[in-house]
Amino acid sequence: MGVFVLVGLAHPFVPESRWLLIHIFTLGVLTNSIMVWSQNLTERFLQQRLPESARPAQLTRSRLVNGGAVAVLVGQLFSTTAWHWIITWCGAGLMLGAVGWHAWSVGKLIASSEHRKRFRPVAWGYVASAVSLVVGGCFGAALALDLRGAWHQRILLAHVLMNVGGFVGFAAMASLVVLLPAMWRIRVSPAHPRIVLGVVGAGLALAVAGALTGGGRVLGIGVLVYASAWVWALQTWLAGVLSAMTRDRFTYSSLSALLAVAWLVASLVAFGTSALLIDGFLDPLSPPTLPLLVGFAAQLLIGTMSYLMPTTIGGGPAATRAGLAELNRAGVTRVIVFNLALLGWLFAPSSVVRIVCSLVACLCLVVFIPLMARGVRAQRAVITDHAAARGMRD
Numbered sequence: 251m252g253v254f255v256l257v258g259l260a261h262p263f264v265p266e267s268r269w270l271l272i273h274i275f276t277l278g279v280l281t282n283s284i285m286v287w288s289q290n291l292t293e294r295f296l297q298q299r300l301p302e303s304a305r306p307a308q309l310t311r312s313r314l315v316n317g318g319a320v321a322v323l324v325g326q327l328f329s330t331t332a333w334h335w336i337i338t339w340c341g342a343g344l345m346l347g348a349v350g351w352h353a354w355s356v357g358k359l360i361a362s363s364e365h366r367k368r369f370r371p372v373a374w375g376y377v378a379s380a381v382s383l384v385v386g387g388c389f390g391a392a393l394a395l396d397l398r399g400a401w402h403q404r405i406l407l408a409h410v411l412m413n414v415g416g417f418v419g420f421a422a423m424a425s426l427v428v429l430l431p432a433m434w435r436i437r438v439s440p441a442h443p444r445i446v447l448g449v450v451g452a453g454l455a456l457a458v459a460g461a462l463t464g465g466g467r468v469l470g471i472g473v474l475v476y477a478s479a480w481v482w483a484l485q486t487w488l489a490g491v492l493s494a495m496t497r498d499r500f501t502y503s504s505l506s507a508l509l510a511v512a513w514l515v516a517s518l519v520a521f522g523t524s525a526l527l528i529d530g531f532l533d534p535l536s537p538p539t540l541p542l543l544v545g546f547a548a549q550l551l552i553g554t555m556s557y558l559m560p561t562t563i564g565g566g567p568a569a570t571r572a573g574l575a576e577l578n579r580a581g582v583t584r585v586i587v588f589n590l591a592l593l594g595w596l597f598a599p600s601s602v603v604r605i606v607c608s609l610v611a612c613l614c615l616v617v618f619i620p621l622m623a624r625g626v627r628a629q630r631a632v633i634t635d636h637a638a639a640r641g642m643r644d
């Protein structure tokens with residue numbers, strides 16, 4: 251996140267700044283978070299904590315992913331040279347190998363768990379997520395070559411679909427089925443998560459097939475099938491939220507999670523519909539990168555981390571409440587300002603307004619970094635106080 255902020259501030263002087271910022275966020279921030287949290291949440295969902303002896307292998311995977319990501323970024327910085335793809339391919343190989351290893355290791359854990367565990371089917375979403383990144387990353391490596399004719403656009407669409415729809419989408423669906431009701435303190439979630447994940451997978455496969463074969467209609471139908479699974483989940487959660495609406499349930503994380511899903515649905519319905527109407531030649535179709543990465547992925551990531559970090563650190567209800575309170579500072583205002591700024595960034599007619607809106611939206615997200623530090627400090631203080639009080643009693 252720190253590197254992202256620095257490159258963002260210096261972006262007028264950085265070559266390939268759009269590509270670089272997108273991939274510092276997706277390869278650096280998103281990939282690391284999804285790998286760490288998918289492991290943590292799989293263990294929690296299965297109520298099966300791995301022994302400490304399994305942790306060094308996770309650390310090795312994390313180092314490989316980060317080493318590979320740095321090589322991919324460096325490779326693309328030299329994109330004007332004829333040999334840059336060699337660095338990008340080595341980095342992608344390292345990174346995708348480690349992500350494949352992660353998928354195998356999480357899959358092995360799920361397969362060995364008890365079948366009666368309620369969230370066992372949901373955890374398979376994390377395996378689908380990692381497998382999607384392996385496939386989507388290969389499309390990315392192919393894009394590093396100068397592809398001929400219509401192939402560049404076809405592979406680009408498949409790359410974005412696999413990585414954002416598959417890698418981020420599967421992980422988001424698996425997590426939200428359990429976390430969104432917890433954030434809103436409701437009991438409602440899609441009754442058949444296995445079917446929802448299945449529809450997500452079928453829609454994605456259709457959309458990628460459409461993109462690769464240049465069939466706009468197949469691409470459009472696939473994207474709309476994919477979106478329909480999210481619409482189903484969203485309306486289930488909304489019904490639950492509306493039936494138990496009290497002011498204290500409106501927090502930074504609960505609102506961010508809900509609105510992030512709304513951005514995903516809105517951008518995919520718009521994109522799927524334009525693909526349906528275009529049919530034939532896919533060149534005029536640009537992927538909705540900004541709403542997907544900022545409205546959906548970034549908003550969801552910061553929102554869920556604001557909930558997950560204090561609840562994972564734990565230390566008793568008072569300590570968790572202290573951490574949550576810091577991360578929820580001006581929570582509702584931050585969510586409203588962020589979403590309005592993103593609308594301005596996307597749709598304002600004046601370029602000056604768009605730049606101002608982009609800065610405001612990024613600021614709303616970046617505030618998470620100091621708040622996280624304050625939250626950890628506040629939570630640790632309560633834990634230390636409790637330990638000291640217990641020591642005095644003993």
Ligand code: HEM
Nearest residue numbers: 272276277322342387390391393394406410413414418539
């Ligand atoms: C091995 C990893 C990856 C490699 C080698 C890679 C490579 C690339 C390349 C070369 C492009 C440029 C396409 C062009 O010429 O316009 C691109 C675009 C893009 N990539 Fe990746 N990528 C990787 C991972 C990811 C991940 C994990 C995500 C998202 C989760 C992602 C999201 C995107 C998006 C949204 C675009 C379109 C950018 C735009 O609209 O300008 N990529 N990628």
